Amino acid sequence: MRWKQYIWLIVFVALGCSKSPDAPSEKIPDNIKLNSTEREFTAGDPIVLKFKGKAVKQLLLIQNGWGTIALQPDSTITDLTFTLPQAITQKSGLAHWSLLHQKTKVAKGSINILPSNTLSESMESYIGPTSIFADNQDQAMIVSLPQDTYGNPLPDSTIIELTEKFKNVQNNTSMPVKDMIANAYVGGYGEVGELFLGTSLENQVSKEFTLSVLPTKADDFAINFDRQHNNADGNQVISFTTSTIRDRNDNIVADGTMVNFVVEDRSGNQYQTYGQTLNGVAVGKMLHPEAPTQWKVKAHISGLSKSNSLELGFEAAVKDYTVHISENGRTITVGPILSYMKQWIPDGMGIYLEIKSPDGESLLTQETTSRKGMGKFELPENINAYENTVKITVAGIEKRIEGTIE
Amino acid sequence: MAKKNLYRALLLLSFLAVNAGIIYGLAAAWSFLNTGADKSAILHIGGTIEQAYQPKITWTIAGQRGRKISKQALGELEKDYLNAWYVKNIALNSYDQLGIADYYTEDARKRVNNLVQNNQDNHVRIATTTLSHHPQLEFYSLDGKLAVLTDHNVVQYEKVYDHENLVHQQRTSNSYQVILMLEDGFWRIRQMVKIPNQPENKNQAKQLSFDTKKWKGINYYPKDNPWNMFGDTFDESNTQKDFKIVKTMGLNSVRVFVPYEVFGGASVKEDMLAQLEKLLDIAQEHNLKVLVTLFDFYGNYNLMDWTLTHRHAETIVSRLKSHEALLGWDIKNEPDLDFDSRGKNNVLGWLSEMAEQIKQNDSIHPVTIGWSTPEAAVHLANEVDFVSFHYYGAPEHFKERVLALKDSVEDKPLVLEEYGTSSYSGIWNGFSNSEDVQASYYQKMQTVLTKEQLPYFIWTLYDFETVPSSVVGRKPWRKAPQKHFGLIDSEGKEKPAYNIIDVKRKGTTN
Numbered sequence: 001m002r003w004k005q006y007i008w009l010i011v012f013v014a015l016g017c018s019k020s021p022d023a024p025s026e027k028i029p030d031n032i033k034l035n036s037t038e039r040e041f042t043a044g045d046p047i048v049l050k051f052k053g054k055a056v057k058q059l060l061l062i063q064n065g066w067g068t069i070a071l072q073p074d075s076t077i078t079d080l081t082f083t084l085p086q087a088i089t090q091k092s093g094l095a096h097w098s099l100l101h102q103k104t105k106v107a108k109g110s111i112n113i114l115p116s117n118t119l120s121e122s123m124e125s126y127i128g129p130t131s132i133f134a135d136n137q138d139q140a141m142i143v144s145l146p147q148d149t150y151g152n153p154l155p156d157s158t159i160i161e162l163t164e165k166f167k168n169v170q171n172n173t174s175m176p177v178k179d180m181i182a183n184a185y186v187g188g189y190g191e192v193g194e195l196f197l198g199t200s201l202e203n204q205v206s207k208e209f210t211l212s213v214l215p216t217k218a219d220d221f222a223i224n225f226d227r228q229h230n231n232a233d234g235n236q237v238i239s240f241t242t243s244t245i246r247d248r249n250d251n252i253v254a255d256g257t258m259v260n261f262v263v264e265d266r267s268g269n270q271y272q273t274y275g276q277t278l279n280g281v282a283v284g285k286m287l288h289p290e291a292p293t294q295w296k297v298k299a300h301i302s303g304l305s306k307s308n309s310l311e312l313g314f315e316a317a318v319k320d321y322t323v324h325i326s327e328n329g330r331t332i333t334v335g336p337i338l339s340y341m342k343q344w345i346p347d348g349m350g351i352y353l354e355i356k357s358p359d360g361e362s363l364l365t366q367e368t369t370s371r372k373g374m375g376k377f378e379l380p381e382n383i384n385a386y387e388n389t390v391k392i393t394v395a396g397i398e399k400r401i402e403g404t405i406e
Numbered sequence: 407m408a409k410k411n412l413y414r415a416l417l418l419l420s421f422l423a424v425n426a427g428i429i430y431g432l433a434a435a436w437s438f439l440n441t442g443a444d445k446s447a448i449l450h451i452g453g454t455i456e457q458a459y460q461p462k463i464t465w466t467i468a469g470q471r472g473r474k475i476s477k478q479a480l481g482e483l484e485k486d487y488l489n490a491w492y493v494k495n496i497a498l499n500s501y502d503q504l505g506i507a508d509y510y511t512e513d514a515r516k517r518v519n520n521l522v523q524n525n526q527d528n529h530v531r532i533a534t535t536t537l538s539h540h541p542q543l544e545f546y547s548l549d550g551k552l553a554v555l556t557d558h559n560v561v562q563y564e565k566v567y568d569h570e571n572l573v574h575q576q577r578t579s580n581s582y583q584v585i586l587m588l589e590d591g592f593w594r595i596r597q598m599v600k601i602p603n604q605p606e607n608k609n610q611a612k613q614l615s616f617d618t619k620k621w622k623g624i625n626y627y628p629k630d631n632p633w634n635m636f637g638d639t640f641d642e643s644n645t646q647k648d649f650k651i652v653k654t655m656g657l658n659s660v661r662v663f664v665p666y667e668v669f670g671g672a673s674v675k676e677d678m679l680a681q682l683e684k685l686l687d688i689a690q691e692h693n694l695k696v697l698v699t700l701f702d703f704y705g706n707y708n709l710m711d712w713t714l715t716h717r718h719a720e721t722i723v724s725r726l727k728s729h730e731a732l733l734g735w736d737i738k739n740e741p742d743l744d745f746d747s748r749g750k751n752n753v754l755g756w757l758s759e760m761a762e763q764i765k766q767n768d769s770i771h772p773v774t775i776g777w778s779t780p781e782a783a784v785h786l787a788n789e790v791d792f793v794s795f796h797y798y799g800a801p802e803h804f805k806e807r808v809l810a811l812k813d814s815v816e817d818k819p820l821v822l823e824e825y826g827t828s829s830y831s832g833i834w835n836g837f838s839n840s841e842d843v844q845a846s847y848y849q850k851m852q853t854v855l856t857k858e859q860l861p862y863f864i865w866t867l868y869d870f871e872t873v874p875s876s877v878v879g880r881k882p883w884r885k886a887p888q889k890h891f892g893l894i895d896s897e898g899k900e901k902p903a904y905n906i907i908d909v910k911r912k913g914t915t916n
Contacts, residue, residue, distance in 0.1 A: 065600040066521045067498050070530040087520045093599035103573050128549025141548035179544040179554045
C-alpha cells in the first residue's frame, strides 16, 4: 500500500511544479460600460467614474497632459467605481482613460476638465525687455499667464485687462488669451520716462512692472572752454564743457554717457581727455601747455555724434631767463625763470638740457623741473660745458651757449 | 641537518611571502587612491542625453506670433523640449526625478512629481517613449524668453506595469499645448495641456506592386569576410565577381545584411551607407534585385532605444528607397530567437512599430520579417507585405509545414528566405554528411519549391573559412557545420549542389 502514497506524492509535486495557466479563467464581462454620463468636469471637482459591472481586478489607465497613471477600483465589494486622484482632477485639459481587465482593454473614453472658476490670486506676468528707447518706435512686450487656483491656464478669448501709466496718463486696454497666454506690445514713446504696467483679471492681479523709457542716440552738440588765463604755464587746468546733450527727440542723454575730447596742437600732436555726462553735460579737463601754441578742440560720443571745433591759443608764460655755468664747467644753473607777472614761475616747469659736441654729436640730454624759479644740472665727469655746446629749453624759449674749442 | 634545511627553506619562503604581501598591499592601496571620479567630470560636460532620445520632430513655424524665431534659437528650444520629454519618460519608468528640475519650472515640477508619486504609491510603472512630434510654434516673446507651442499628434508608446507585471501596451496619438520658459539657460516646461487632436490627413496606403513568384535568390556574404562585409573589408571587385556568378546561376536576387552597430546606430555612417549603395549599384549592373535585411546583430528592443533605431532605419530607407535594384526591406533576421531573452512582447512591439516606421519612409517597397521557422512566421503576418521564413529541417517535412503556415496567413505571399544544408563531414557530426548529401537535399527542396511555386533564397554562395563567434557561438560543433553551407567551396570549386541550382546547366550534369 505504501507505493500508492508515493505515487500520490509524485503527482502532487508534479502538479505543483507545472506552470499555472497564463490567465485565470474568469470570464471577461463584455458589456462594461461607463455608467456616469458626465464627460465634462471642472478642475478641483471630485470625479468618480462609475462602470456597469462588478469590481474584480480591473485597472483604469488615465492619461492627461503630464502623463499616465493607473488606478485600482475603489473597492472590490461594491460596484465598479474609480475615484480619480487630485493629480488628475485638478489638471485641466483632455484626459483619456481606458479600462483594463486581465490585460485586455474592455472600455475606453475621454473626459474633458475645464479650468476652475476660482482664479489664482496673482497673475503671472513677464515683461521684456525691461527698457526701451524713446524713439517713437521701440517696444517691449508684456505676457500674462492667467491661471485658475490649481495652476491651469484659462481658455482662449478670456479678456485680460492691461493698465499702462506714463507721465500721468493712464490707459486701460484689453488683451485676449490665445494659446494659454495673453500678450501686448507696449512702448513707442518719444519721451523719456518710466512706464508703469500691470495686468488683471477680476481679482487676479499682477505685480506692478516698470519699464524704463531711455533716451536714444545723442544728437550733435556744442562745446565751450573755461580757463583762468591764456598763458602756457603748464600749471593751470583748462576745462571743456559740452552743451546739454540731447537725443533727436530732445531727451537729455542718459547720465554717464562718455564724451571724448580731442585736442590737437599746432605741431599736430593729439591729446585726449574724457568726461561723463551728468544731466546731459560732460566736462573734460586738461593741463595748460608749457609752451605757447594753438589748440584745436573737438568732442565726440564714440560712433554717435560730434561737437563743433574750438580754437584757442596760449601765450608764452615765461619772458626770459638766464643760464649760468659754473667755473669748472660741470654745473649749469638755469634761472631765475620769471613768469608773465615777473614772479617766479610755479614749481614744476620743465627745463630741458642738451649737450652737443663741437661736431654736432649729441652727448647728453637731461631734464628737470623748476623749483622756486630755478633749475640746476650737474654734468658727469667727462663732460665739460665749456668744451661743448649747451642748449637749454624752458617754456619753448631756447638758449644756446657755444663752448670754446681748444 | 635535514631539519635545519627545512627551517631555512621555511624561513626563506615566509620572508618571500611577507614581501609579496607587502607589495600587494601597497599596490592595492595605490590603485585604490587612483580610482574615483575622472577629473574631467569637474567640468560637467554632459551631452549624452540627446543621443539617447531621438524621436522624429517636424516643426511648423509659419504663422507664429511675437518675435520671429531664429534657427539657432529654435534648435535650442527643440533640444530642451525633447529633453523634457525624455526626463519625464525616465521619471515615469523608474520614479527617478533627477532631470525633472532641469526641464520643468518649479510649479510644473510639482505636478509631474505628484503624478509620478501617485504611480509609485500604487506600484504602477509606465515605460514610455514618444516616436514623433509635430510642434507648431504659436508664440515667441519679444525678449525671447517665453514660447508657446502646440505639439500635434505626438505618437506615444506606453507599456504599463502593475506590480512589475506588464498589463498593457498602447500606441496613442495625442496633442499638447505647451508653454516653455527660458530660465538659467534652460528652456523649461511651464504648462502642458492635452488638447483634442486635429484630424490627421492620413496618406492613403499605396498599393504595392511586387511579385514574389519570380524571386530566385541567394543569401550573400563574400567568401573571405562573412558577417563582416562592410567597412574596411568591403571589396567592390569581389562583389562584382560574386554577383556575376549569382547571375550566371540563373538567380535574380540576393539578400544582404546591414549590421546595426557597424553602420553607426542612430547616426548612420556615410561611408557605410555609400558602400551599401554601391552594392546595390553592382547588383543593378548584373540585373539582380537586393533584399536588404536591417538590424543585424541588434538585440535591445528596449522602449528607450526605439527612437534611435527609428533614426537608423529612416536614414537607410530614405536613402535607398528609390534605388532600382531594391527588392524590399527585411526588418530583422530571425527575431523570434530573441523571444526568450528579450521578452516576446518587447520584440513584437518593436517589430510592429518598425514596420510602420519603414512604411512611412518608403511606401513603394514591401516589408517583411525573416522568421527562423515556418511556425514563427505567423507572428505579425498582417503587418508585413510578404511572409518570410527560414527552413533548415528535413526536406520531407517541408511541404506540410509550409502548407500549415499558408493556411494561417491566408493571402499573404510566402518567401523561403533562407534554406540550405551543410556539407560538413567530420567528428562533430560523425562523418555523416557529404557534398553529395547536400546536393540531394537541394534536389529534393528544388522539386518542392518548383511545384509549390515558392520563391526562395539559398543559404549560401560560399563555404567560409572563418565564422565569427557572434553568429553561432564558440562551440566548435556548431561552428564547423556553419562553414560548409556554400554552393562553392572555400577554394572556389563548385560543389555538386551548385549544378542542381544552376538552371542553365541543369540536365547536362545530371
